[in-house]
Amino acid sequence: xxxxxxxFSIAIIGGGIAGACLAGGLARxxxxxxxxxxxxxxxxxxxxGISVWKRTLDLLKKLGMEEHFMKISTFPKKDAANLAxxxxxxxxxxxxxFHTWELExxxxxxxxxxxxxxxxxxxxxGCAHFEKKCVSYNQxxxxxxxxxxxxxxxxxxxxxxxxxxxxxxxxxxxMYREEAKKHSDDSFLEYVHPIWSGRLAYRVVFxxxxxxxxxxxxxxxxxxxxxxxxxxxxxxxPVIQGTAIGLVAYNSDFTKEGTSLVKADLxxxxxxxxxxxxxxxxxxxxxxxEKCAGSPPRWAVLSLKPLPFYVRDRVALFGDxxxxxxxxxxxxxxxxxxxxxxxxxLLGDPSVxxxxxxxxLLAYERARLPRTHHVMKGSRxxxxxxxxxxxxxxxxELVGREIEVLTEWITTTDPEEDVASALSWMKEQQSLxxxxxxxxxxxxxxxxxxxxxxxxxxxxxxxxxxxx
Ligand SMILES: Cc1cc2nc3c(=O)[nH]c(=O)nc-3n(C[C@H](O)[C@H](O)[C@H](O)COP(=O)(O)OP(=O)(O)OC[C@H]3O[C@@H](n4cnc5c(N)ncnc54)[C@H](O)[C@@H]3O)c2cc1C
Numbered sequence: 001x002x003x004x005x006x007x008f009s010i011a012i013i014g015g016g017i018a019g020a021c022l023a024g025g026l027a028r029x030x031x032x033x034x035x036x037x038x039x040x041x042x043x044x045x046x047x048x049g050i051s052v053w054k055r056t057l058d059l060l061k062k063l064g065m066e067e068h069f070m071k072i073s074t075f076p077k078k079d080a081a082n083l084a085x086x087x088x089x090x091x092x093x094x095x096x097x098f099h100t101w102e103l104e105x106x107x108x109x110x111x112x113x114x115x116x117x118x119x120x121x122x123x124x125x126g127c128a129h130f131e132k133k134c135v136s137y138n139q140x141x142x143x144x145x146x147x148x149x150x151x152x153x154x155x156x157x158x159x160x161x162x163x164x165x166x167x168x169x170x171x172x173x174x175m176y177r178e179e180a181k182k183h184s185d186d187s188f189l190e191y192v193h194p195i196w197s198g199r200l201a202y203r204v205v206f207x208x209x210x211x212x213x214x215x216x217x218x219x220x221x222x223x224x225x226x227x228x229x230x231x232x233x234x235x236x237x238p239v240i241q242g243t244a245i246g247l248v249a250y251n252s253d254f255t256k257e258g259t260s261l262v263k264a265d266l267x268x269x270x271x272x273x274x275x276x277x278x279x280x281x282x283x284x285x286x287x288x289x290e291k292c293a294g295s296p297p298r299w300a301v302l303s304l305k306p307l308p309f310y311v312r313d314r315v316a317l318f319g320d321x322x323x324x325x326x327x328x329x330x331x332x333x334x335x336x337x338x339x340x341x342x343x344x345x346l347l348g349d350p351s352v353x354x355x356x357x358x359x360x361l362l363a364y365e366r367a368r369l370p371r372t373h374h375v376m377k378g379s380r381x382x383x384x385x386x387x388x389x390x391x392x393x394x395x396x397e398l399v400g401r402e403i404e405v406l407t408e409w410i411t412t413t414d415p416e417e418d419v420a421s422a423l424s425w426m427k428e429q430q431s432l433x434x435x436x437x438x439x440x441x442x443x444x445x446x447x448x449x450x451x452x453x454x455x456x457x458x459x460x461x462x463x464x465x466x467x468x
Contacts, residue, residue: 007031008354010347011148011158013134013171015043017116018319018336019164024122025063025344032347034124035156037148039133039165043120045112048203049239049246051224053410054105056334059341062416068118074239076106077222083107084224085237087386087403088282089396091229095282099400103411107224107330109239109246111205115333134170137161139313144354146314159354160314160361162343164336167194167302169321175312194302197326197383198256200266202249202274204296208238211245214291218284220245226386227285230394232277233386236288247293248327250301251277252387261300269298301326303380306373311365313358318343323372328382329407331375338415339368345419346426356430363426367418371409378406 010026012019015038026032060069076083082102088095133151140147146161163171173192180188211218219225224237232251239246267273274296275289304324310317319336346352346360384390385402392398 005031006033007352008159008357009033009035009157011146011156011161012036013148013161013163014038014165014169014319014321015120015128016045016164016166016319016336017119017333018321018339019162020116020119020123021060021063021337021340022162022164022318022343023124023127024065024119025340026347027122027124027127028064029344029348033158034127035158036123036128037132037134037150037156038128038130039151041130043116043128045116046203047205048112048248049109049205049237049244050112050115050333051107051109051237051246051330052334052337053103053107053330055410055415056337057105057108059337059415063122063337063341063344065118065122068121072110072114072118072240074109074241076108080223081106085226085235086219086223087226087228087400089229089394090227090234090282090285091232091278091280093280093282095227095284096396098396099403101400101403101407103407107237109224109237111240111244111246114240132156134165136174137171137315139315141313144314144357160316160357162316162318163321164318165321167304167320167324169317171315172307172317172321175315175317176307179312190305191307194304194324195258196256196261197252197301197303197380198254198259199250199252199301199326199383201299201301201327202269202293202296203247203299204293205239205244205246206292206294207244208242210292211288215284215287218287220284220288225284227281228386228388228399229278229281231387231389234278234285234288245288245292247288247296249274249277249289249293249296250383250387252383252389254384254389261302269295271295274298303376306376307369309365310369311358311361314361316343316361316364322368323376325372325376325379326383327379328386329375329379329410331379331410335372335375338371339364341415342367342419342422346422349423349426351427351430359429360426362429363422366425367422371413371418374409378409382406 015036023034023036026034084101084107086097087099088097135151136149138147145157148156176188176191220236227234234249236247303326310322318339325332343364352360385399388394392402
C-alpha cells in the first residue's frame, strides 16, 4: 500500500455500461485508484430502449445506485408486476396471444442514454479520460504492471487493465492473437472478431402520444409485447414512464449465421425495407411501423463465439468484450452489471493487493465464464424459437414452454451466491499460491494451470455443435 493509502490501480478501457458500472462499483472500496479511458469525446449511448430483469436492478441497488435508477425506471404495471412479455403470433391478419412470460419482478425498461447517465452519476470525480482510444497493451511481468498505448501517442500504466471496450475489443484481439502465436494454434484467432447472426435489427424510441393518436387502445401503450412470425419478430415496450415506446424489429436469414457480413449485399436501410419484412402481419404491427416508427437506423446483430478464457495475468475481458451475446434474452447489459458486481466485490476485498491481483481476476473468470456461456447459448436459441425456427417449430404451446426453460436461469441463479463462492476460491488460492516471492513474479501455472478444467479447443468445437 502506498503512503496515501492506495492499494492498487485499475485502468478501465471503455466507458459504456459495463465500464461505467465497474468504476462505480470499485469506487465504493477504499484504496483503489480508478481510471476510465474512453475512445469518444463523452459518455454516450444510442437512442434506443433497454430492459433489465429484477436481478440486475437488485445488483444496481447493492452497488449503491438505487436513487439514480429509481427516477428513470419504467416498472411493470402494478396489476401485472411479474410481466416480461406477452407473445403473439403476428404473421397473420388476426394475431393471437400464445404465451405470457412472467417472472418475479417482471421487466423494467429504460432509455439507454438515461441508463448510462445514471451509472455515470456514481463515478468518482476526475476518473474519466476522453478521446483515449486504446490501441495496444504490454504486460511487464518483472514490474507487475500493464502499460496501455493510445492512438494519440500517449501511454498510461496500471496494476491491472479491465477491457470494457465492447464487442469489437482491441484488447481481446491482441490477447487472442498472442495466444495463437504462443501455441502456434490459429484456432484462437476465431475469437478475435465478432460473428454475424444472420439477423438485422431496426431500433427506435418514439413518443407514445403518436401511437395513441393512431390506435388509442393499442396494447403497447401499457404492456410489453413480442410480435412473432416466421424469420422475423418485433418487440415493443413502454419506456420513460410510459411517455415513449422502445421498438426493436428483427429480420433474419439463418443460413447466413456465422458468415461475414457483406454490407453491399444487404438492401439499403429504409422504411420500405423495414415494412417489407412484416407484410401481411396483424394491424397492431402495421400501426407501429406505418405511423410511428419512421425510418429508424438499422444494425447487424453480432455476437462472439463463447471465449475459452477471459483473463491473462493482469488483463481481463469484461462486458461485451468478453461475452457479447445476441439480444434475445435482454441480458447483455445485465451481464455487464453482474460482471461489475462480481469484480468490484473481489477487488474490494481487503485481502487483495498489487501482487495477488491476478488471482482475483482468475476468480472473476472462473465464476463468470460458465454463467455467461449459458446465457449466450440460451439467447441464441431464443432467437430461433421466437421466429418459429427452433425445435418446437410453430407449435405455439411448445414455443411457450421452451421460452420458460431457456430463461429459467434469470430467477434460479443468484449473483450473490456466485460472489461468495468466488471469494472463497480466491482466498483459498491466495493461501496456496506463492504469488510474490520477492524475486519471482506470479505465474498462472502456480495457481492451478488450466483452472477451468477444459481445453479451449474443445470449447471452440462445442460452440459449433450448438450450431447444428
Ligand atoms: C439490438 C440490441 C438490443 C439489446 N437489448 C438489450 C436489453 O434489452 N437488455 C440488455 O441487458 N442488453 C441488451 N443489449 C445488449 C447491450 O446493449 C450490451 O450488452 C451492452 O450495451 C454492452 O455494454 P459494454 O459496456 O460492454 O459495451 P459497449 O456498450 O459497446 O461500450 C464499449 C465502450 O468502449 C468504448 N471503446 C471501444 N473501443 C475502445 C478503445 N479501443 N479504447 C477506448 N474505448 C473504447 C466505446 O466507445 C464504448 O463507450 C442489446 C443489444 C442489441 C444489439
